[in-house]
Amino acid sequence: MHQFDRVTVSLASREVYLDGKPHPLSARAFDILALLIDADGRIVSKDAILNAVWPGTVVIDNNIQVHISALRKLLGGKHGWIRTVPGRGYRLASPDAHAMVQTDVARPPAVGVPRDEVWPRAVPRMPLIGRDDALAELLALLDSETLLTLAGPGGVGKSALACELAYARSAGTGAGIRYIDFAAEMAHCTAHAAPRLPDFDQAAAARHMLFVVDGCECAIDEAAAFCHALSAAYPHARIVATSREPLHIAGERVYRVAPLALPPQHASEAQMRASAAVQLFLRHACAGECASASTMPPLDMVALLCRQLDGLPLALELAARRAALIGLGPLLAQLDAHWLALPNGLRGVPARQRTLGASLEWSHARLDAIEQTVLRRVAVFEGAFDLDAAMELAACAAIDAARVIDGLTGLVSKSLLLAESHAATATMRYRLPRVTRLFALDKLAQAGEANWRARSAQRHSSLAFAA
Structure with a gap:
């Protein structure tokens, strides 16, 4: 996914979103946009556009201008992301600071450092619960470590923590950020071939980038080779990988992401409310379509369920959504019989996260x-x-x-x-x-x-x- 202020672009699915909602774009305009994104700030000539978008066809310059005009309107207007280089072509470049639409997703880094934030819609930014200590520890590690692998079971929250870590690092140092969905990249590769490395110009390569390489367990050998090559190509960069197992390559520092803190047995009400696992469950339960303040379950029942699910964030989210529909009492009564089949209910999630059983089957198959x-x-x-x-x-x-x-x-x-x-x-x-x-x-x-x-x-x- 590529983020340009209010606009998100998926090259893999050829989709464009404006403020999170699908936005129509003609096939030709999308082809031009894809060329500009792949060029990563370098100039794309008119001839290159004509050869790629209208191969073997004689067209006039006006055809390009029509689609460039549509893209310019989408990406911030006259002072937006589309830049015309007279006599040479077009390129993508960050708008001037006064023209930027500043959002949580597109936060400008320190002055003088170009912005390179690329985020997936599948990992929306939202306040993390119970991860303050982990985030502080990881930020400290990034001062000395160049390759950090967040390892842990499926559903423990590795991707969300990696993304929040990248945001925090960028805010503190002005580092550019690149997100790489490794599973999606591998889907477009031939057998046993790793995705190609990102291609930056010298200015981009010289600055301190941060790469988030997400979902490495899908092809661990290829992911290890990719991250090793990435580290060699950009020695000043920081790489944060997420995986259910370590990459086992030179220079790797493994950080085990733990489940959320649980309330102790016979906890007081204050202790239960302070538990990160209880807080996460209540947040998702309150967001349920049938939830209301008057139907919130007793805290001791919530604490029991959190302990039953070992504080695993994905399990807590799925249980909270089901409890909001049928009640926590009936859910607890089903315990062993239906945990593995609890549906996610969210559209667009990977197949391996649609149920707890699917998440475990994904790991078991490997x-x-x-x-x-x-x-x-x-x-x-x-x-x-x-x-x-x-x-x-x-x-x-x-x-x-x-x-x-x-x-x-x-x-x-x-x-x-x-x-x-x-x-x-x-x-x-x-x-x-x-x-x-x-x-x-x-x-x-x-x-x-x-x-x-x-x-x-x-x-x-x-x-x-x-x-």
Whole structure:
């Protein structure tokens, strides 16, 4: 997506939006606009426009002028983004400061630094809840790190945090910003080929750009190669990547994005209201079409649901929208039966975010066979477990203990399994979030491995007897 004050342009879908609403534009005018955007501020000659937009056809200059006039009107008028270079052609350039329409989406950076903000409609800017500390920490990291990967499970809010980080960095340093939807870019590439690098002129390359490369887990090897090449091509730039797993390339600093803070058990009303997870749920519940102040659920029920969903933002948003329609009581009563199928309800979201199950299926499909096997087998643990317990339970003739360790390592890296250090024993404890465990148990049943539940029960019985 490319942002020009009030106008948003999607080259991939050939759509133009004015103030967030679809705006009609002729095919020829859009072709010219695409040429100007791809030129990234360089002059596009009339001959280049004629050859690209009217190939093999004899036309007069007036044809170009008609469409340029329409684009000029759309993009700010006489003093807007379309610049005529007499005798040479046209180019896109930021309007003079006094002519800018200043909005939250198109915020001018420090004086003397050209503006390069490119944002997707799919990541609208809205106040983040419970991310102030993370944002401050990430801003500090960007002072010393050139490649920062925000890693975490699907639906934890990596994209929103990366975009807010870019806005904050730009506001503080005047850095230009470029957003790259890696999944969308890969959709236009041939098999196993990474998208081409952005092409800037020398002035743009010299300044401190910030690239947001979003959704790298869709093709992790290609994303790693792309970010490595991007870092080499623009050594003064900062790169913020989002992925469900690290890129594992030189110079990468991984930052794990955690779910939102939960209220403690037996929390007071003040503690519940202070919880970021509760705040997010209430914000979306209040925005529901059937919501009103008189129908807001009791805070203790909200806190219970937040704990059930482990503070995962996407899960909380989906639950809030459903609760606004059917009530939180019936929603809690359905718990395990329907969590994975909760619909998103928002138009235009990626397929992997339309339900919790779809988000998990997206991650599951990117696991190798060992990781898939270990995931569904350790799902029989209701709470935390250690390495020895996992190896004893998940190993079999086809998968020895060493491979179980590899599987656990992969699941932690890919944000499906939580790992916490146990200081007293200098060991790690592992836990599956509730929704992930429900998903994995379903996979266990589909694989015909119900006997692993029996093995778990037998193990617990033997431990109890030994005690």
